[in-house]
Amino acid sequence: AQSVTQLGSHVSVSEGALVLLRCNYSSSVPPYLFWYVQYPNQGLQLLLKYTTGATLVKGINGFEAEFKKSETSFHLTKPSAHMSDAAEYFCAVNPGGYQKVTFGTGTKLQVIP
């Protein structure tokens, strides 16, 4: 069974600073990987996904993530944090086929002005 670990349930960064949200997964096969963002009282919105091909994936709102198979990681980064980035971020893994998606426990990002 696959699992997803997000290091740090809360991360604080200053406005304009680098955002780094960590995600590690365990899966017996190369999985499909996703990052979602959730704003208060809303559902989850897809930021980016990795399926196959290029390991550096660019998403919306200036976010990107790199799939590193050797490290079983899929960390999310953004060069410069904006106040509007304050939200909760979820990493998710799907091993493929018709298996269920497993979500990490989420990381709440606080952006300090």
Place this chain on the structure above:
Amino acid sequence: KAGVTQTPRYLIKTRGQQVTLSCSPISGHRSVSWYQQTPGQGLQFLFEYFSETQRNKGNFPGRFSGRQFSNSRSEMNVSTLELGDSALYLCASSLDGTGHYEQYFGPGTRLTVT
């Protein structure tokens, strides 16, 4: 294209009652998944339906059930409500649920059990 819709958005029920939540997926999407989200447990997978068949199931008691109709709309039912069932229930749809296609989430139904 309209997004995933969930009704109702908010619900208050009493212990012991039952509740039915509804989800309308994006047009053309055949896979619908349900999740329970709580502050302590995060996102917990309930079940997934594809073409009216339950394809995957999470570790929830039998009080939680669901179904999917021929138009892909889905409902979930919780019987004999407990206080611990208070949560945000999220529905997500995707084209086929294989993982190659991402899930699109609805805004959720906030259930409060008193």
